[in-house]
Amino acid sequence: MPTIRHKLRFLLNDETVELSDVSPTETLLDFLRLDKRLRGSKEGCAEGDCGACTVLVGRLTGDTLVYESVTACIRFVGSLDGCHVVTVEHLADPDGALHPVQQAMMDFHGSQCGFCTPGIVMSLYGLWMEKPQPSHAEVETALQGNLCRCTGYAPIIRAGQAISTYAPVAQDRLVAERARLIERLKALHDGARVEVGSGRQRLIVPASLDDLAEIYAAEPQATLVAGSTDVGLWVTKFMRDIGPLVFIGGLAELHGIAESDAGVSLGAAVSYTDAQDVLMRHFPSLADLWNRIGGAQVRNMGTVGGNIANGSPIGDTPPPLIALGARITLRRGSERREVKLEDYFIAYGKQDRQPGEFVESVFVPALPKGERLEVYKITKRRDEDISALCGAFRVFLNDRGAVGMIRIAFGGMAATPKRARAVEAALLDQPWTAATIEAAIPEFATDFQPISDMRASAEYRLLVAQNLLRRFHLETTGETAQLERVVA
Ligand SMILES: Cc1cc2nc3c(=O)[nH]c(=O)nc-3n(C[C@H](O)[C@H](O)[C@H](O)COP(=O)(O)OP(=O)(O)OC[C@H]3O[C@@H](n4cnc5c(N)ncnc54)[C@H](O)[C@@H]3O)c2cc1C
Ligand code: FES
Ligand code: FES
Numbered sequence: 001m002p003t004i005r006h007k008l009r010f011l012l013n014d015e016t017v018e019l020s021d022v023s024p025t026e027t028l029l030d031f032l033r034l035d036k037r038l039r040g041s042k043e044g045c046a047e048g049d050c051g052a053c054t055v056l057v058g059r060l061t062g063d064t065l066v067y068e069s070v071t072a073c074i075r076f077v078g079s080l081d082g083c084h085v086v087t088v089e090h091l092a093d094p095d096g097a098l099h100p101v102q103q104a105m106m107d108f109h110g111s112q113c114g115f116c117t118p119g120i121v122m123s124l125y126g127l128w129m130e131k132p133q134p135s136h137a138e139v140e141t142a143l144q145g146n147l148c149r150c151t152g153y154a155p156i157i158r159a160g161q162a163i164s165t166y167a168p169v170a171q172d173r174l175v176a177e178r179a180r181l182i183e184r185l186k187a188l189h190d191g192a193r194v195e196v197g198s199g200r201q202r203l204i205v206p207a208s209l210d211d212l213a214e215i216y217a218a219e220p221q222a223t224l225v226a227g228s229t230d231v232g233l234w235v236t237k238f239m240r241d242i243g244p245l246v247f248i249g250g251l252a253e254l255h256g257i258a259e260s261d262a263g264v265s266l267g268a269a270v271s272y273t274d275a276q277d278v279l280m281r282h283f284p285s286l287a288d289l290w291n292r293i294g295g296a297q298v299r300n301m302g303t304v305g306g307n308i309a310n311g312s313p314i315g316d317t318p319p320p321l322i323a324l325g326a327r328i329t330l331r332r333g334s335e336r337r338e339v340k341l342e343d344y345f346i347a348y349g350k351q352d353r354q355p356g357e358f359v360e361s362v363f364v365p366a367l368p369k370g371e372r373l374e375v376y377k378i379t380k381r382r383d384e385d386i387s388a389l390c391g392a393f394r395v396f397l398n399d400r401g402a403v404g405m406i407r408i409a410f411g412g413m414a415a416t417p418k419r420a421r422a423v424e425a426a427l428l429d430q431p432w433t434a435a436t437i438e439a440a441i442p443e444f445a446t447d448f449q450p451i452s453d454m455r456a457s458a459e460y461r462l463l464v465a466q467n468l469l470r471r472f473h474l475e476t477t478g479e480t481a482q483l484e485r486v487v488a
Contacts, residue, residue, distance in 0.1 A: 002207035005192040010080040011058075011184060012036065013090040022077055022196055024203035024245040025235045029053045029072035032087060040088035040118045041072055044147070046236040048074040048229055049384060051146030054119035054297060056126050058084035058174075060185045061252070065178060068273065068300035069126040071145070074232025075301065076225060078196070078203035079247045082188045084181060086174065088118040091125065100166035101125045101159075108159035112150035120146045123296065124160045132169040134161060144383045145295020202244035209253035212358070215246060217333040220355035222246045226254075226269050227301035229294065230310050248358075249303070256361070263365040268305025268358070275304055282366060286320055289375045293317075295384045305359045308341065311351040311416070314387050314455075318345070318417035320375045322409035323392035326364045332357040348415035371396045371405070372476055376468050378412075380455065387412050388456035391465055393472040395432070403427045403436075408469070413448040413461055422446040423469065437473045441466050 008019045012032075022031075029046075032038040032055070044052035053072040058065050060082065067086065091099035098106065101124050111117040120143065127134055127142040134142070139160035140153075148156065169175055193215075194205035204222070206212035216222065223242040225231050226249045234240040248254060254269035257278055264282050266275055272293055280287050293299055293316050307315045308328060318341065326341040332354060341362075344352050353359075367373055375392045379385035389412035398404035406427050408420040426440035450461035 002211055003190070003192040005190065005194050006196060008078065008081050008194055008196055008203070008205075009188045010082060011084040011181070011188075013086060016184070016188075019077070020196060022203070023201060024076065024078055024197060024243045026077045027073055027232070027236065028055070028070075028075045028077055028080065028085065031077050032072060032085075038087050038089050041122075042115055042118060043073055044115065044119075046073045047233050048294070048298060049145075049147070050116070051119040051123065051143075051295065051297060052116050054122040054146065055088070056086040056122055058086065058181070058185070059250075060182065060189070061255070063182065065182050065185065067126055067129055067174065069123045069142070069145075069297045070301050071297045074228055074236060076203075076228055076232070076235075076245065076247070078205065078245060079225065079228060079249050081194050081205045081247075081250060082185060083250075084185060086122075088122055090173075091121065099125070100163050100172075101128060103166050104159040104162045105156070108155045108162060110151060110156040110159040116146060116148040116151075120148065120156055124156075124163065126296075127160065128163045128169060129172065129175060132164045136161065141291065142296050144291075145297040197244075200241065200243035204244060204246045206246065206248065206251060209251055209360075212246065212248055212251060213331055213333055216358055217356040219244065219246075224248055224309075224358060226303040226306040226309075227271060227298075229298050229302040230306060230312075249301075254305070254360070261366060263363060265361055265363045266304055267361050268309070269303050270305070271301060271303055272299035279364075282364070283320070283324070283373060285373050286375060289316060289320065289377050289390070292377055292379070292383065292385075298384070304362055308344070308362065309351075309353070309359045311345060311349060312411075313348065313414060313416050314390070314412045315417065316377060316387055316390050316411065319390045319392035319409040319411045320373070321362070321364060322417060322419060323373060323375075323394040323407045324364050324367065325407070326362055328362050329360045330354075330357045331360040336360065338363075342409070342417075342419055345416035345418070367394070368396070374472050374475060376471070378456075378464055378468075386455065389413055389450075389461050389464060391468045393469065395472075395476065397432050397476075400431075402429055402431050404429075410448065410465060412455070413450045413465055418447070420444065420447040420465075432473070432476070434470075434473065437470055441469065444469075 042052035044050035048071045056067045058067045139157045193207040222244045254267040256267040258265040307317045322342045373394045394407045396405040411417045422443040426443045430436040450458045452458045
């Protein structure tokens with residue numbers, strides 16, 4: 001049993017914060033605005049969409065301290081133990097001189113009503129520290145999760161590209177003082193389990209993976225929180241009483257990434273951002289999908305493990321992962337078992353996960369040479385939108401030009417992410433021709449009876465799914481090479 005600390009500890013700008021009395025569901029935004037009276041960060045939507053509440057959170061990994069933009073409205077204070085929170089109030093000099101990011105935004109007319117501005121400044125700041133000379137596309141990507149309804153984005157992007165003309169990034173406070181900040185954060189990491197509050201009003205930060213296994217096996221009714229990009233909304237939008245909360249996002253053992261010829265293994269708390277490089281190296285055709293999962297803040301916080309564990313029928317990672325034959329490792333106490341991802345989803349809201357069992361890791365087998373994988377995400381707008389449907393197609397054509405293997409998986413077409421087995425059966429062993437595709441198209445109705453909802457009608461979903469198979473076929477034959485890949 002590890003030592004238990006009854007205080008949460010983190011840095012907020014220059015201050016060391018110690019909290020022995022905090023609700024497990026208190027959001028960082030409420031803490032900043034209501035408790036700390038730091039009102040630069042704004043509340044626009046309270047659901048992670050608009051970016052008005054963006055702050056930076058610095059995370060220590062070994063000797064490296066990385067700052068990422070996050071949405072404070074759906075980030076819980078309990079997830080911040082050992083982190084450095086940086087808000088817009090930390091930017092200007094004490095004498096009032098604006099920070100280069102702020103000055104650029106002013107000079108390039110990047111702000112009108114100003115409501116979005118603190119969030120945009122923080123997103124640009126995070127980008128500038130990583131990429132002092134960002135391209136137009138890199139600024140756009142960093143701002144995917146920041147909405148501005150008056151200024152228009154062109155001046156903001158110009159400001160984002162001009163920051164380094166005001167000062168070199170090496171002079172920035174967070175960069176210049178990095179070594180000192182690392183020492184301050186290291187001093188907060190004592191290897192203890194954190195427990196604050198009592199009963200359902202308790203927050204727990206396990207000391208290690210084994211500690212998590214023990215805690216969750218003993219209290220299977222607790223809510224696990226990884227990136228909180230789903231759980232945050234249960235609190236801010238649905239006012240659900242979900243305590244006690246166990247924060248697993250900071251557990252180093254759940255952040256492991258391993259790659260080999262056999263495939264890629266990701267710890268359950270690896271974020272979309274951290275998984276990006278390795279996954280794109282092995283599966284480059286996932287790039288378009290990956291860049292369209294949420295905005296930068298959601299990708300910095302959200303995890304692949306959370307996307308799987310939540311069992312949502314419209315999560316974006318299950319379709320490609322099922323097509324690739326991914327397997328997950330589930331753990332309860334010291335017991336582990338491996339499950340094929342496609343078997344994990346049983347019915348709406350029901351997964352093959354026992355009380356006290358959690359997702360420990362995901363293994364994605366390498367794509368064998370000669371196979372082709374494509375994924376298509378269909379949304380109403382390009383950026384930061386949940387899929388109406390998402391289809392993944394993987395095919396191997398044998399030396400006779402016939403379908404030697406095919407796997408097709410969809411999200412948004414059924415109560416769970418699901419393979420199109422009847423369509424697959426109609427294609428298997430057949431010549432890979434337009435005639436074969438057309439003969440298989442009616443089988444979509446055997447596989448799927450989609451619902452109509454605010455994202456799309458049932459008819460639209462079925463028709464688009466069929467058209468995506470046609471598109472995949474055309475792409476494999478090189479006939480759509482010139483097509484814009486965005487389907488909106
Ligand atoms: C603005 C916005 C945009 C979004 N856009 C997209 C999108 O484009 N595509 C998409 O697919 N999703 C999207 N989402 C949803 C969300 O980001 C993803 O589902 C994300 O992967 C959830 O991961 P998380 O770590 O934040 O999970 P959390 O919110 O922390 O947890 C989600 C669920 O999984 C459980 N859980 C988490 N980790 C584990 C584990 N290791 N073992 C067992 N249970 C666990 C939690 O208890 C909870 O039930 C969006 C969300 C927001 C707020
Ligand atoms: S208030 Fe809109 S993202 Fe947080
Ligand atoms: S300046 Fe008004 S919303 Fe951006």
